[in-house]
Structures are given as C-alpha cells and as structure tokens.
Amino acid sequence: MLSQSSLITDCLYLSNARAAGDPRQVTGCGITCIINVTEKKGSVSPPPGVEYFHIPVSDTPVSRLSDHFDEVADKIQVTAESSGRTLVHCNAGVSRSAALCMAYLMKHRGVSLLEAHGWVRTCRPVVRPNNGFWKQLIQYEGGLRGCNSVRMVSSSMGEIPDIYEEEARNMMPL
16 A cells, blocks of 8 residues: 555555655555646656656646546546546545545446545545535536536535534634
C-alpha cells in the first residue's frame, strides 16, 4: 500500500503529492496511470510505463474542477477496464482529488453523492472537498441522477453541505 494513500476501489487510489512521487511505491502497487490535480506539474517523472496526466486546478471554491469530472472519471474507468490502476492525487489528498474520486464513483459505480462521500471518507477519513467543489458535485449528481442526495445549507460557518451540519453546530465561529 502506498504510504499516505488510500485504496478506494480495486483500481483506484487517492493520495497526497508525496506518496504519488515515490516511484518504488507507485510501481509496487501496480499503478499504471497517475492523475495530478495540482497547480504545478510534479518534479519527479513517473516510472516507465505509467501514464501521467496533469490537471492544473487550484484548491479554491471558484476553481472549475467540474470541467474535469467526466474526463477523469472516464479515464479511471478505461484504465480499470484494461486491468490498470489509477492514482489520483492533489497536494494533501483531501479536496481536489477526493472530489474527482467521488465524481468517478457516481458516474461509473452508480452511487449517490452521499454514498460516494461516505465511501471515500471511509477509505480516507481526512477527505473534505471545499464548498465550491461540493456545489459542483451536487450539480453533477443532479445531472447524472435527476435528483440530489446532498444539499448546501446555511450555518454559523457560512454555506456548507448538509452532511456537515451537525459537526458545524458543535463548532464556534472564529
């Protein structure tokens, strides 16, 4: 298993940039495709035979990560169908890469956004896409399923996904 990475499905890993940059571990886990969702391309070249894609998106609520939901989900699926494994990573493996893994699960595993979030969070408890990415995931789910399992609600911390509502009630705003 990759240090600081999480196995989401038999063909999908989620990690931070550090784990994705370790060629021995990437090779050891049978990774055949790396999707880097950070502002800058990594300085370490992937091992021979590993496809590498860079999606330059910042971890800000106004970034249009949803422009890449379909292409990344489809790439993960095509890689899986050819018996490959994909590693999706951002800097920390918390927001951008987690949101892309959730989009894949909704599109190709047929789960709701609520189920996709639970699935990914069970595998990697630190996941927490920013609120802008949540809004994009909610819109994406509506397009795929015709309904939504998560909605944005007002809280003392501003607008948040309803799944964080109870957590927000227990926090004091700074």
